[in-house]
Amino acid sequence: MASALTDKLSRLVKDLRGQGRITESNVTDMLREVRMALLEADVALPVVRDFIARVKEKALGQEVLGSLQPGQVLVSIVNRELAATMGEGVSDINLAAQPPAVILMAGLQGAGKTTTTAKLAKHLIEKRKKKVLTVSGDVYRPAAIEQLKTVTAQAGAEWFPSTPDQKPVDIGRAALDYAKKHFFDVLLVDTAGRLAIDEALMLEIKNLHAALNPVETLFVVDAMQGQDAVNTAKAFKEALPLTGIILTKTDGDSRGGAALSVRQVTGAPIKFAGTSEKLDGIEVFDAERHAGRILGMGDIVALVEQVTAGVDIEAAKKLAEKVKSGGGFDLNDFLAQIQQMKQMGGLSSLMDKLPAAMAAKAGQVDMDKAERDIKRKEGIIHSMTPLERRKPDLIKATRKRRIAAGAGVHVQEVNRMLKEFEQMQDMMKKMKGGGMMKMMKRLGGMKGMPKMPF
DSSP, rough: OOHHHHHHHHHHHHHHOSSSSSOOHHHHHHHHHHHHHHTTTTHHHHHHHHHHHHHHHTTTTTHHHOOHHHHHHHHHHHHHHHHHHOOOOBOOOOOOSSEEEEEEEETTTTTHHHHHHHHHHHHHHSSSOOOEEEEEOSSSHHHHHHHHHHHHHTTTEEOOOOOTTSHHHHHHHHHHHHHHHHSSSSEEEEOOOOOOOOOOHHHHHHHHHHHHOOOOOEEETTTTOOOOHHHHHHHHHHHHOOEEEEEEESSOOOHHHHHHHHHHHOOOOEEEEEEESSSEEEEEBHHHHHHHHHOOOOOOOHHHHHHHSSOOHHHHHHHHHEEETTTOOHHHHHHHHHHHHHHTTHHHHHHSSSSSHHHHHHSSSSSHHHHHHHHHHHHHHHTHHHHHHHOGGGGGGGHHHHHHHHHHHHHHHHHHHHHHHHHHHEEETTTTHHHHHHHHHHHHGGGGGOOOOO
């Protein structure tokens, strides 16, 4: 998220930490750099001014000047004020209403409303154990209705049909009536977007809001929009009583101005952030953790959560028992480890949450190449017969040529993959007799996490 801003601020943080003495002069120099970094990230000018004023006031106070480690204290002030700009702590979604709780999704076309609606449905089903119904009020793009139908099914929710010849208010009322009769907990209403703000859009969504009286009105905004996001947010705030914001595409190589601007401009808390294009690529927004990411401190809590969520604990336990009993580690097990990595979101997703210093070292590895290598290994194993996977010793020259042809790779790559497999197999043999279980116990909260082949 906000990679350009993160690069500049993390370098500044490193310099600040080394300051043995803080004076008004070097605070002014530091704030000039921060101001330029924020403006280049397309943060709204009023937001930048307010942020700089708050940091300066605290930086020149006794908390810093009287500290034995003023550089460290100054970094913590910048971190705190960044978090305050985006909204203190966590503001989860409010479902305190007589079911069904209606959630209205608003925003411009292209912000990712429809996909975000499905992501939110999946989140509510899996994390909040709710029965969810979705409906599309976008009668101007027939493809939007079909898209919502498709992604809703993928999310495990139920979809209420609508057609382009209906009025959005009539669609909303019919869906609400259906949700009440069939005991749904939540009704998610995807609304029409436009390429730009216009009176017709605002009047339509005002009428829909009045008819449905939603418990949450969420403004979906593209984190890559920067200053434009602020103007859009202002317009929607004037038209609707926004209760929250969802930032999409925070995983992009964006300037990140939207994340630091929309909270202050609208007064509504950021409730969710889209972290990938996958339907599970959404997380509850934590301002303090995101401030840490922007300053290059990483987000180890999110990293642990992502890894733990992606690991199949039962499968890992079965593998441990298999190795312990002398069952051996075969290519099916190796393939399972590769697939575990994919479930965690891939290498680049994990690196994004590492502190800047660690990420810089990891950055020396070509992540795109590493991701391609993982997919290539998977393709090679899929080109083998079930017998070959169970008994890799059978794979000699003739079989290697056939496997390479099937996977579309050179024989050398099959040899390389088999060598990596043998190395991992040797490691598993050393864990035989309880060694692996001891390792799992040492991992504590990450218990059951197998070593990944990358």
